[in-house]
Amino acid sequence: MTKIAVLVSGGGTNLQALIDAAGRSELAGGELDFVLSSNPEAYALTRAAQAGIDTGVLRRRDFADAEQYGAALHEALSARGIGLIVLAGFMTVLPDSFCRKWENQIINVHPSLIPSFCGEGFYGLRVHEAALKKGVKVTGATVHFVSEVVDGGAIILQKAVEVLPDDTPEILQKRVMAEAEHILLPQAVALFCQGRLHVADGRVTIDSKVN
Ligand code: GAR
Numbered sequence: 001m002t003k004i005a006v007l008v009s010g011g012g013t014n015l016q017a018l019i020d021a022a023g024r025s026e027l028a029g030g031e032l033d034f035v036l037s038s039n040p041e042a043y044a045l046t047r048a049a050q051a052g053i054d055t056g057v058l059r060r061r062d063f064a065d066a067e068q069y070g071a072a073l074h075e076a077l078s079a080r081g082i083g084l085i086v087l088a089g090f091m092t093v094l095p096d097s098f099c100r101k102w103e104n105q106i107i108n109v110h111p112s113l114i115p116s117f118c119g120e121g122f123y124g125l126r127v128h129e130a131a132l133k134k135g136v137k138v139t140g141a142t143v144h145f146v147s148e149v150v151d152g153g154a155i156i157l158q159k160a161v162e163v164l165p166d167d168t169p170e171i172l173q174k175r176v177m178a179e180a181e182h183i184l185l186p187q188a189v190a191l192f193c194q195g196r197l198h199v200a201d202g203r204v205t206i207d208s209k210v211n
Pocket residue numbers: 008009010011012013014015044088089090109110111122123124127177181
């Protein structure tokens with residue numbers, strides 16, 4: 001059994017996809033143990049409470065610097081025996097020390113095909129605004145391990161999504177969520193919990209069989 005903590009900041013549709021997958025026993029021994037929000041107003045907290053998952057809030061602004069914020073996060077997650085951290089719309093950049101402590105145990109979902117439209121400043125709707133501005137005809141989502149480089153960790157899964165002529169950032173965001181993020185994230189969590197993900201030279205290989 002792998003205890004999973006989901007870190008959120010907003011609406012929590014990716015959290016909901018994980019809750020729904022858990023309800024269908026699709027997380028392969030992963031258990032949604034804890035939802036931690038950087039924002040006390042996040043609707044994701046309501047989704048967690050409705051699913052009977054313990055919640056907590058740690059606001060970045062209550063800490064002097066990113067290091068202290070990371071230390072508090074580390075404390076809260078290790079105390080619960082967490083084995084996997086999922087960033088699901090978590091809008092606070094984690095300090096390097098935290099990323100190193102949890103190396104290959106943090107996964108993030110990002111709403112583009114990395115390495116396009118990613119890195120510092122590319123989050124939420126901004127990613128889709130940038131994709132539309134560039135005029136790409138295909139975008140998508142990426143689930144990756146988190147490293148010290150923002151959106152630079154080893155890629156686990158990616159899925160392409162079509163961009164349509166009348167898309168607004170909001171419409172495109174919804175399509176990328178429904179057709180890619182909400183499908184890939186539970187899949188990646190299940191692969192992790194089955195011990196099927198291996199990282200070497202900054203790349204992930206996926207075992208075809210469950211050990
Ligand atoms: C999602 O699209 C997620 O990929 C994105 O924020 C949204 C959160 O939605 N994350 C990032 O941009 C991280 N760089 P949700 O709260 O409904 O899951």
